Amino acid sequence: MRQVTCELCPRGCVIPEGGAGDCRIRVNLNGKLRATTYGRPSAIHIDPMEKKPLYHFRPGSPVFSIATAGCNLHCLNCQNWQLSQRGGEEMEQVYRADPPDLVKTAKEKGCESIAYTYSDPVVFYEYVYDSSELAHRAGLSNVFITAAYINQKPLRRLCRVLDAANVDLKGFDDGFYRRTTGATLQPVLDALVTFREEGVWIEVTNLLIPTLNDDLAMIRRMVRWIRDELGEGTPLHFSRFHPQYRMRNLPPTPSEALDRARNEAMDAGLKYVYVGNVMGHEGGSTYCPTDGTPLIRRAGFWITENNLTADGRCPTCNEKIPGVWK
Amino acid sequence: MKDVKKQKPTTESRRRFLSLLGVASAAGIALPLLPRKQGPKELSLKEADFYRPHDLAG
Amino acid sequence: MVAWIGHWHQRELRFLGLLVITGLIIGLYLSESLRIAGQEGTGWRTIDLEALQQRIETGELSEREADWYHPARPDEVSGIAGGSPK
Helix, strand or coil: CCCEEECCCCCCCEECCCEEECCCCEEEECCEEEECCCCCCCEEEEEEHHHCCCCCECCCCEEEEEECCCCCCCCCCCCCHHHHCCCHHHCCEEEECCHHHHHHHHHHCCCCEEEECCCCHHHHHHHHHHHHHHHHHCCCEEEEEECCCCCHHHHHHHHCCCCEEEEECCCCCHHHHHHHHCCCCHHHHHHHHHHHHCCCEEEEEEEECCCCCCCHHHHHHHHHHHHHHCCCCCCEEEEECCCECCECCCCCCCHHHHHHHHHHHHHCCCCCEEEECCCCCHHHCEECCCCCCEEEEEECCEEEEECCCCCCECCCCCCECCCECC | CCCHHHCCCCHHHHHHHHHHHHHHHHHHHHHHHCCCCCCCEEEEHHHCCCCCCCCCCC | CHHHHHCCCHHHHHHHHHHHHHHHHHHHHHHHHHHHHHCCCCCEEECCHHHHHHHHHHCCCCCEECCCEEECCHHHHHCCHHHCCC
């Protein structure tokens, strides 16, 4: 039995011949590990950048978004479980989209970026890396929407070809991580610091689940960590939970809980704190942290007003707003 | 009311029951063996509807 | 009681034996499942290998070799708590 050890994520799966890793798509065939969904995405869409959500990275631009089957997390509330909790051979459809075709099509469709998203792109690492290299050569940006459960070495290499990442920090308690996602907290925190060190633009999303991770003390610890380790200019998105998959026993997050979390984060000194999955909430727009001027107003995923100057400054006080605006 | 206990199965009814059981067992064995398309349907990128509304998060 | 058991035919004994075997199988299955569930991330899964290989042969899935792996070392193999799949 020629077993192999996968070094990609902290699970470190030891996989016997004919078996797959915990992610279902990295398979040991005759003693070699195969990336079975390489060039075979099962979801391809063109979304606005705001959907990722990335609010400080090329706002309003269309982004060519892809995902293959598989994931190395098993969140009880997964919204994309039909994609993430299956192997490639279980999918109803796959597209033949090797990296050159992918980049060519993204360009033809007028997209400025490619997003590796929906499931966790960590598990289709090789596909992301090769596509991202080609995308850069073609003048496209690469954005990575992830739970960041990845080992340091592969992440550092991947950062060479990434431009932006939205990291889903699911909570700030290791027990919560283990119970709800099957992962652990520390590697995610390490990955966030690595993204910052490697100069990848990062925004953080935290899905607030009633009674599980909406404790204000936990949120306070989390936002202070973000402020101290990633910087006060790091955009943070508090997102509303909806009952999904294996977590249908809890109600959607009340708007007040999102407001409390947002206030806590702003009190801790974070400058750009957003509320997601709630239509018409003022926390969906960007304001100047110095004088409160509305900079970008949004309705859902759509920008209704953009007052930023061309170089990303407040038109009233000239404050430089962190982000990638061109 | 008829006394069910006294109604012994006739040879014919027993035969009918056994043949029904046989057919059901044969179907149970044969169904998984029938040829069927397994796994994903492959599409080229040209067939993708990039703007189709979807509810995938992220 | 003894007299009652004495009346048992072989048929009843066979049925009792069947019940005991069934109980044993259920017990073994449950204890094995609990053992696997209690393990700290056994780390691999069984998949429909035949379906996967068919898909690879037709080109619907890929056999591109992955980066970031190595042949398992003896200490890693012994460290996977019996090496049971998820």
